[in-house]
Amino acid sequence: MNYREIFQSVGEAFIPSGGPFEIGGGRADLTGQFVFFVSSFGRKPFFTKIFLQFFNFLPFILFFKAKKFTSLSKEEKEKFLTKLRESKFSILRGIYILLRSLVFLTFYSLEEVCDAIRYRTECEADEKNL
Numbered sequence: 001m002n003y004r005e006i007f008q009s010v011g012e013a014f015i016p017s018g019g020p021f022e023i024g025g026g027r028a029d030l031t032g033q034f035v036f037f038v039s040s041f042g043r044k045p046f047f048t049k050i051f052l053q054f055f056n057f058l059p060f061i062l063f064f065k066a067k068k069f070t071s072l073s074k075e076e077k078e079k080f081l082t083k084l085r086e087s088k089f090s091i092l093r094g095i096y097i098l099l100r101s102l103v104f105l106t107f108y109s110l111e112e113v114c115d116a117i118r119y120r121t122e123c124e125a126d127e128k129n130l
Contacts, residue, residue: 001070003052004031007103009070010055013077014103023112034106055099058084062092 011030017023038045059065059072059080072080084096107113114120 001053001056001068003049004035006052006056006070007031007034009077010052010099011103011107013074013081014100015107016074023116028107028110028113030103030106030110033110034102037102037106037109051098055095058095 008031011028015028035045038048056068056070059067059069059076063080063083065072065076065080067076069077069080081096084092087093087096108117108119
């Protein structure tokens with residue numbers, strides 16, 4: 001499984017379609033923006049790819065589910081993410097916060113989402129006032 005598919009699956013779990021926005025994490029092109037965002041960290045997003053592969057196997061490692069995250073049903077994904085968020089171990093809560101932050105940073109930087117929430121960056125506002 002490629003890290004782009006894993007990130008798209010995580011995005012779909014955090015931001016389901018049909019919620020506050022018509023476009024959700026499953027329908028938006030999160031992976032293209034994610035690759036752009038992660039590539040700004042350095043030339044090769046090696047550790048990010050490994051982290052996503054590790055996260056994909058986390059249900060098996062932690063909870064002995066015979067499935068990877070990408071093969072869980074929608075309800076199982078929600079339960080798994082809730083267990084991470086409410087874990088008594090700070091490292092698991094940190095993993096949850098890191099992934100959630102990456103998904104939301106990526107999602108809200110998409111042009112179609114900015115248009116849907118009527119958000120304009122300062123650069124765009126300045127260009128239109130010229």
